[in-house]
Amino acid sequence: MKRTSALLAAPALALGALALAAAPAQAHDADTTVYQTQLKALNGSSASGSVWVSVHGTEATVTENVTGLPASFNGAAYPHVQHIHIGAMGMCPDASADTNGDGVVSVTEGAPHYGKIAQTLTTSGDTSPATATDLKLAPGGATIDYKRTFTLSAETVSALKAGTASIVVHGLDPATLSPAAKAAKSDIVPSLPLAATSPALCGELSVSQMGAMPNGAPETGVTPAARTTTTDATPGILASAGGVLVAGAAAVGLNRRRAARKAQD
Ligand SMILES: [Cu+2]
Structure with a gap:
């Protein structure tokens, strides 16, 4: 009995593997x-x-391209400590956050x-935050x-x-x-000048539209299985895959995929 069910299962697994192989990037x-x-x-x-x-x-790949930072500090490449900040508004401050009026929004003043x-x-x-101000581990220089x-x-x-x-x-x-x-000490590392730790650049992270639409496909909460099935050219399979999509979004998604397929043909 076990042998029979294994044999029956084999073609289904093979088909699944083929479907995945057809669109590994999308999956x-x-x-x-x-x-x-x-x-x-x-x-x-x-x-900038x-x-x-x-x-x-929980795995992240961070890619950053920055130019125009101060290049050197005390005769060496200027260490630019940088972080992902969380736990507040998720906003970047403007000059009005400079509560002590010294002309610099310090780390502490920007934190709210x-x-x-x-x-x-x-x-x-x-x-982790443990290396937040470790200058030896910070990227350095103007670019x-x-x-x-x-x-x-x-x-x-x-x-x-969120x-x-x-x-x-x-x-x-x-x-x-x-x-x-210029003469002030850093609000977070008193052995450093205020300039060394104060923010030079800030950006609010949000979902990239490019990332949300891999390979031009609309993001509709489609499961990888459903999405790979739609790469099969059989219209019947397309229709059944549409059945698992959210109503409304499904029609748009299928039409786009059909249009994309026609364009490829
Ligand atoms: Cu920071």
């Missing part, structure tokens, strides 16, 4: 969410850049907007092209989903600050 992308942000300059910084956080379960440090974007090792894959805390994953996670890149050019701010 993977259905479980991956890409969050993106365009970084905005803070505190008179002339830097973008960040993408591609999340699959972007929240606490949840992950540190280090170049190696620990990515940063950063890419790293690491495990997010559950709290960070939740914040990303739209309350932000990226903050720290480190200002002291020459651009007022004499008082």
